[in-house]
Amino acid sequence: xxxxxxxxxxxxxxxxxxxxxxxxxxxxxxxxxxxxxxxxxxxxxxxxxxxxxxxxxxxxxxxxxxxxxxxxxxxxxxxxxxxxxxxxxxxxxxxxxxxxxxxxxxxxxxxx
Amino acid sequence: xxxxxxxxxxxxxxxxxxxxxxxxxxxxxxxxxxxxxxxxxxxxxxxxxxxxxxxxxxxxxxxxxxxxxxxxxxxxxxxxxxxxxxxxxxxxxxxxxxxxxxxxxxxxxxxxxx
Numbered sequence: 001x002x003x004x005x006x007x008x009x010x011x012x013x014x015x016x017x018x019x020x021x022x023x024x025x026x027x028x029x030x031x032x033x034x035x036x037x038x039x040x041x042x043x044x045x046x047x048x049x050x051x052x053x054x055x056x057x058x059x060x061x062x063x064x065x066x067x068x069x070x071x072x073x074x075x076x077x078x079x080x081x082x083x084x085x086x087x088x089x090x091x092x093x094x095x096x097x098x099x100x101x102x103x104x105x106x107x108x109x110x111x112x
Numbered sequence: 113x114x115x116x117x118x119x120x121x122x123x124x125x126x127x128x129x130x131x132x133x134x135x136x137x138x139x140x141x142x143x144x145x146x147x148x149x150x151x152x153x154x155x156x157x158x159x160x161x162x163x164x165x166x167x168x169x170x171x172x173x174x175x176x177x178x179x180x181x182x183x184x185x186x187x188x189x190x191x192x193x194x195x196x197x198x199x200x201x202x203x204x205x206x207x208x209x210x211x212x213x214x215x216x217x218x219x220x221x222x223x224x225x226x
Contacts, residue, residue: 036217043118043205043217044156089155099146100215102155 002027004092004103012109017080021106023073023090031093035064035075038087038105047075047088080110114140116208118218125196126226133191133221135206141186142208146215147179150203162189196225 004025013019025033032051036044048057048064050073056065061078077084090103115138125131135145144163148156160181162168168181180192189208193200205220 041203041220041222043116043207043220045217046214049214099158099161102157104155 002092002094002101004090004101006088006090006103006106008106009104010107010109012111013080015080015082015110015112019077019080019108021075021077021088021090021108023075023103025071025073025090025092025101025103027071027092027094027101029094030068030071031095033064033066033073034091034093034100035062035073036089036091038089040086044089077108080108082110082112084108085110114138114208114210114214114216116142116206116216116218118204118206118221120221121219122222122224124224124226127197128195130192130194131196131223133193133204133206133223135189135191135208135218137187137208137210137216140208140210142189143186143211144209145183145189146207146209147181147189147191148205148207150205150220156205159191193223196223198225201225 007022034049035047038044047062050066063076066073087105087107089105091100117136119134147159150156159174160168160170162181162183164183170176183189201224207215207217209215
């Protein structure tokens with residue numbers, strides 16, 4: 001069964017600190033893995049998209065890694081800001097143009 | 113990046129009425145649009161996949177006669193919640209793709225059924 005699992009479920013950190021979110025998947029065949037940021041009451045916004053051959057991709061203070069062999073991904077947030085408080089969702093696609101498989105997300109709270 | 117809009121952003125209606133939600137791709141042609149539903153503190157759940165000019169494909173457990181989807185053009189898809197009930201209250205999100213692996217999400221529509 002195709003599944004995407006994320007950990008931790010929630011996380012609280014102080015402003016300025018770094019954090020790493022984890023994602024494990026069992027989706028096969030694998031096309032790509034995405035990380036989205038979803039603010040409360042808003043639609044998801046894409047942070048990174050990685051295909052099978054990519055190991056790491058950065059978008060500003062966000063760096064995603066992918067290990068296709070172990071089927072694991074991580075999202076590292078550097079120098080967190082209050083505006084980083086949101087739900088971070090790991091999403092895997094089996095084939096281009098097909099429905100996405102969503103993780104349940106990690107709720108990040110950044111406090112001052 | 114590509115922009116997807118939804119209208120309305122929120123709607124409150126009485127039980128038994130129908131509500132239409134629009135999803136538009138503003139700067140690209142969307143061959144496929146997806147409709148999702150998200151309950152509080154839950155992840156997005158796919159309701160249906162819509163291709164322009166053809167009938168939508170619904171996920172298991174989603175009533176096609178209750179959630180009417182029309183993908184009339186390459187830039188517009190509509191979701192109509194018919195005879196809405198309080199349990200239909202949710203956050204409805206659409207996404208659109210032009211055929212590549214990139215999907216762009218709309219900002220969502222908050223539906224509250226009284």
